[in-house]
Amino acid sequence: MGLRDDLERFREVGEKRREDLADFIQYGELGGSRPGQINIPVKIVSLPEFEYDQRDQGGVGQGDDGTPDTGQPVGQPQPQSGDEDSDGDEPGEEGGEHEYYEMDPEEFAEELDEELGLDLEPKGKKVIEEKEGPFTDLTRTGPDSTLDFERMFKEGLKRKLAMDFDEEFLTEVCKVDDFGPRDVFEWARGENIPVSMAWIEEAYDEIPEGERDEWRSIDELEDTLERESVQHKIRREGIDHVPFRREDERYRYPEIVEEREKNVVVVNIRDVSGSMREKKRELVERTFTPLDWYLQGKYDNAEFVYIAHDAEAWRVERDDFFGIRSGGGTKISSAYELAAELLEEYPWADWNRYVFAAGDSENSSNDTEERVIPLMEQIPANLHAYVETQPSGNAINATHAEELERQFGTDADDVAVAYVNSKEDVTDAIYEILSTEGETDE
Known part of the structure; x- marks a missing residue:
């Protein structure tokens, strides 16, 4: 077995010992990943490499023109390209590629399905091609x-x-x-x-x-x-x-098969009012980020819209979404009004839609019953989901999630309500959300 085979074997071992997917979602550093590449830490990262024995202080050799004569001590190795004292990279600098297991969204979705027992089948929407399929249909006449x-x-x-x-x-x-x-x-x-x-x-x-x-x-x-x-x-x-x-x-005669493009738009809504402190924001990120990766891996074409709100709502970039905090009050309906407006760019006939909202369930008086629920009923979507985060226990006026459950029940196949009070609740919440979606009428 050569060195190359050894390296491949070490890589395989590293992949097997990478951090468990559920542990990574609950406790790992999610920010080290990019939208199209999830980096999961590997528990062992050292690969075999040649290095000088520190006990070896020299040797003997022979030769001319500066080459040591017989019996002359050989000094420490001189810096070469790539050595520590040269202008090249520092030792181990390239070892970073072995410190993470790189997973694309498709693999992430497949593994999450296996990890949580999910079986979400993406729905094709827009017809992009009609072609002849297998000869499965029969007629009384023909060649x-x-x-x-x-x-x-x-x-x-x-x-x-x-x-x-x-x-x-x-x-x-x-x-x-x-x-x-x-x-x-x-x-x-x-x-x-x-x-x-x-x-x-x-x-x-x-x-x-x-x-x-x-x-x-x-x-x-x-x-x-x-x-x-x-x-x-x-x-x-x-x-x-x-x-x-x-x-x-x-x-x-051939069956005419419609090839449908599997498009999805995901609207992520987050309460950024004064009550949404750091722990709550982190729990939202730990729940929403894997959901984005999962749906990106499931669909051919995935687009994401991020909406922040306090008493008013505005569209933000993903890089700003999880860090924003304002000092205003809370009016959740403002986010759904903006979502309805933005979703006009993604017709229900051509796009699968997911609307995910998160907050601490605090909302202005009567806003949930009078505005949010009617808006959720009016916005066609594969799934509406609300994630409540209350690490310190429920506040007296944190009733938004409960009102949604009373309105839509716990058996609805297009509305999910999940509670995330600690990191340990994250994977259960993800399962609750993704396993809720049923068959959707086109």
């Missing part, structure tokens, strides 16, 4: 090259099994004493043998006069001869003829 012969053969075979019978046995029935053609036909009908009166009359006429009383009774015949089933006869003799009919013909 001969598309005739579904297998189906036609099966239909003919079923007909043969239904129409065929043991001709030799029925001919012997015609030889029962005192049995005429009508008696044979009545017996055959009672046995569900699909034979016509014309066939029996023809068979009866071909029997010599002296052989028409060969069997004293039908019971004697059945005790003596064994009737052969159609299936056994086919296995023994094969099939010479399959009775096809025009009605058996079906022609395959």
Whole structure:
């Protein structure tokens, strides 16, 4: 095994020992990641490398032009490109690439599904292409090259099994004493043998006069001869003829498949009023950031809108979203009014929509009932979610989350309410939100 193989093996070990995904979400440094790349710390980062033995103070050598003669001590190694005293990189400076496991949003979403037992299936919205799919549909007409012969053969075979019978046995029935053609036909009908009166009359006429009383009774015949089933006869003799009919013909044609683009817009709303102190802001970040990564990994095209609000609402950039704090009051409906306005750029027919809001459940009097709930009902979305953060316990007037639960219930498939009072609650809240979404009407 060479050095390259050793390096690959160490990398694999590092990947296996990276920080658990749930632990990373709850306690890790989320800010070290970028929108398209999640950096998860690896618990072991040292890779094998060559280095000088500090106990080795020199050696012996020989040579000319400055090369040590025999027995002359060799000094400490001189700085070379990449050594500590050179102008190159410091030792271990490039080891940073081994300190984190780099995960893209697609892998993050896949692993979070496995970690939390999620199974969110992205919904295609805008039709971007119609194309021919597999030949799964059938029609009664079409070119001969598309005739579904297998189906036609099966239909003919079923007909043969239904129409065929043991001709030799029925001919012997015609030889029962005192049995005429009508008696044979009545017996055959009672046995569900699909034979016509014309066939029996023809068979009866071909029997010599002296052989028409060969069997004293039908019971004697059945005790003596064994009737052969159609299936056994086919296995023994094969099939010479399959009775096809025009009605058996079906022609395959391709199913028209609509390829839909999976677009999503995520609106993140955060209360930035004076009551939203640092611990609350951190819990919002720990909940919203993985949600963004997850949906980015699930959809073909993901866009994010960030809204901050106190008594008024305004759009902000993601880099500012989690750090803003104002000194004003709280009016949550202002954020939903702005969200409704901004979502006009993302038509419901073409875009999946998620509206995630977070705060400490404090809101101005009657605003939740009179404005927020009606706005949530008016804004079409795959899912509306509210995350309450109260690390120190509920405040007396922190009733927004409770009012939402009373209005929408706990079984709604388009509204989720989650409570995050500590880091340990984060993954449960994420599961509560992402597992709530059900089938959405287009």
